Amino acid sequence: MKSLYNWQFRDPDTAVAKNLSNKLEMPEPAARALANRGVSSVDEALAFMNPSADDMHSAALFHDMTPAVERVLRALDNHERILIFGDYDVDGITSTALLVSFLESLGGHVRYYIPERDIEGYGISSDVVRKTGTAGYGLVITVDTGVTAFKEIQLARELGVDVIVTDHHEPPEQLPDAVAVINPKRADSQYPFRELAGVGVAFKLAAAVGEARGVPMETMLERYGEFVALGTVADMVPLVDENRFFANYGLAKMPKSRHLGIYSLLEVAGIGERTEMETDHISFGLAPRINAAGRVWRPRAGVELLLAKSPERARLLARKLDDQNKRRMVQENRVFESAAAAIKSSDDDGGGSFIVMFDPSWQIGIMGVVASKLMETRRRPVALATLSKNPLDMKSPHPELGRVCQATMRSVPGFDVFQALSACSDLLITFGGHALAAGMKIYEKNIPAFKAEMNRMAAQSAEGRAAASDLRIDAELSLNSANLELIRQCRRLKPFGVGNPEPVFASIGVAVLMCRAVGADNSHLQIRVGKGNSVQDCIGFRFCNNWSPDQLMGENIDIAYVLKEDAFGGRPRPKLHLKDIRK
Template identity: 35%
Template sequence: MQGLSATGRAWVGVEVDQQKAAQLARELVVPETVGRLLVGRGYGDLESAAKFLYPDAGHLHDPRLLPDYEAAVKAILGAKERGEKIYVHGDYDVDGVTSAALLTRFLKRLDCDVVPHVPHRMREGYGIHLDAVGWAKEQGCKLFLTCDCGVQAHEQIRAVNEAGMTAVVTDHHELGETLPEAVAVVNPHRRESAYPFAEISGVGVVFKLCMGIADELGIRRENYLRAYLDLAVMGTVADVMPLTDENRVITSLGLPVLRDSKKAGVQALLKVASLDMADRLTARNIGFQLGPRINAVGRVDDASTALDLLLTDDPVEAFGLAQALDAANLLRRSHQDEALAQAIARVEAMPELPAVIVVDSEGWHPGVVGIVAGKLVEKFGRPTFVLSVDEAGNAKGSARSIEGFHLKEAIDLHRHLIIGGGGHAMAAGVNVSGQNLVAFSESVAAHAQATLSPDAFLFKVKYDAEATMAEAGPDAFTQINRMEPFGHGNPEPVWLVRDVELVGMRPTRKPEHVGVTLAQNGRKRGAMAFGIGESFAGKKIGDRMDVLVKMDMSEYRGQQEFRWTVVDHRPSG
């Protein structure tokens, strides 16, 4: 490995068997650049590569393989036949809201009497509040369905049982030591699960469960997919699920359905996000435009507004609700920018950067601490906890991690110092009493220092393969787009192009961005370097460098132009 790049990062290449890549490319009749990508991403045989390149509804796994599938279906169809009221409990993020919307819409299509609910972040917190159990009982519900939550809600599910209701849990979060006492716990992460792919989202679990019920009731698969893939794809992408296996099928098939959705709420959401006239949608549109608007109302206000949006069939009501989401997103940005600036200042004021960053404040909005934690990880390369201190002095918030540091395991090791917490390897939530905050901060940092190697704290950028300027051109870009949708688990390809000459630089209105022109073997290529403009300070025309690039198509005044996006650079040699 060479030294660090101009932005202080280490470059890590994917090992690719070039002969295998060439053979696969010949078998698939694709350029060798595509063959290199497929082999590098684990699709080295013809069958898996063809499945990846050509996702199809037939690749969706059998819903009947989900744990407790039969018990869940029996409970749902039994409630339908008896005419019993059904309570649907989701969550306040995109995955939880789309889960609740999909399940509610599907059950109503079966003529069920449904009471949907998503929790208020401030009043109820994450998961199932005991008050929700009381509300369900007051409404006369007999079946209590959860989506995107419930797998560790032992007390709440016991309360459901004691209230005379039947509980069915659908969730995708990591399991605790034991399962809640529900008649069915549909979670692909269960140890005895025969389901082939565990990394589906909460809405993915609901989507597959309902698909199985639809199959049993004789609803045409094509009609089912057209009706619900728009909701499934939003939750899958926004919850940052890996876009591989079944998630790739849901996303690839779901994006066109989302674009042409007949749901008034979805169309209104596309309109306020300025996507209603788009020819096509990408996973990036969900991650950066649609998802944040749904999440925002749950962060700074009431997620039920987002649920109402996805359930309404009235275009006028839908547009008003979508505007409310848009306004919430602007407010979220304001809270986020303020908290982020303060958090960065606090970290930079620390005498030494700890192995784990823990920052807290009374003034930070609880709804944005997760986003701020992610931004701090990007800037400082450390696992980070960002906590908002409440009136009782307790520090509650979110954590984001780096590769190699499992947040949930770290939290479990510190149960004696916290009020509560849980999550995944890379994202978690925690609640710490004020008197234990210093001890928790020091202990979790010591744990990271003891378990992580110094290399873990290096900023790294991965690239997929090497290419020449000629190879990484418009024709390759067209072929590589067959690997869309790109996102988590299937990122946009990054290419290492060695020994190019800097033949032009042009400033932009923002100093963090710079336009450059690069040359190699008589060819020239325009490129943009976003966010790393300062790294070109001191560079001179004629300098030779290695570059990491993505291929892109820019549009200006209706004209499209192929270009590179420079991810990083270093001197050649």
């Protein structure tokens, strides 16, 4: 019986773990998990478990923050028209809503623009820049985009429109000629934390302008902390350093949010006021519904929701986004099933290091989620491509290389897909993104060469292959140690996410007492395991794709899992959410 991962039992300093356990009065498995996250003293532990505003760094440390603030203040004082140009994902939508709301509160004449994903693609276009100039805008502020928009920013300058770029994507060596480029990943950056989401960078600009206008940081957090948390968690940036504070602060405020849009979204997602919000509520509840606006509907709808000023309008938009999210899920499942079947019957299933697939019928808006699912199930980098729906692209195929295609990519830890794209940029039209997620345009006849080159680089990345198959386990547990007290103590390590995953535990040599397929499509595995006098219930989501109940029933197995509290029926009890099984 083959396991999904290579199990790696983490081995923290025993003395450190015991000291943390004694001084913090927590079970040793929870203390081991804390030590595994680099915590070595009680003071460090208390700081880790209690993120505070003191964790934030000064916005003044950003390169170009001073000219950016001066230009925004001049636009406000001179009553110039200001355009916020955002991206169509949750990070871009929250960034846009934050700056629009904030600048309007200072009396600014502000509008916003979110491009249509299928038609316009990612980033600001020359067409939008020309329309901005014609409409009399004096200042454009990009959020979650813009760091590679050389031609568009140069065109804006020629038209007399100033541009401030706020972005968090990897910048090129040369930066666009904007009034300011605010990006923590700049090579010359003095900002001490480079992993802010786009909304975090936008908040820093707003905070710096707010400070100049006498708006206290406490007021900024009260007004916009939920937006920052929503975009930060949804964009899957590491929840360390100040991101940890942003997520923790916003999650605490959301259940009783004063933002009508967020409150209405919580309602349609079935998240009540008494809910103790966790990152999963954003990742699987709020974010997919906001993302549905940009994937299968109108990307502006997400911003409209977050800026809604009446309960009726907020509820209407939230319900529509909920409906569009259901539509999105149907389309994604259809594409995932067809892609998975194609992979299974192709050479890729026999050991290709990088999965590259093209289908002209796919919709670009849903391909990112499908690529993520394929990456998780196949544990290899994935690129999915389809024909570009941009009117200019459709009118201008290359005479030799054919039609323009758009692709979205997801990668495994250890294989930097952005660097890989940079290395084969001669095959591409445009590209951008991060180490683990990127997008590009490519001519159709270049796809086979691109596939060969990416497979060559991925095959050479032994680090990538190893990292993709490792499961880091914090501690081995007996079944009777997997109890409610340990669950409660592990919660002190929240918020969980990239950079701070939920503690993973393992129990060895447990007997399978009951096993059955559950769920609407029988893809989930419900198991009851026992050892000695202890019995625990487990659930493995989508585990039936790898194991059948008949394979497991009556066997002795090892299980790796995260601990959850199951309150069904009003009686709290532990439930083990499986990460892997091995025999």
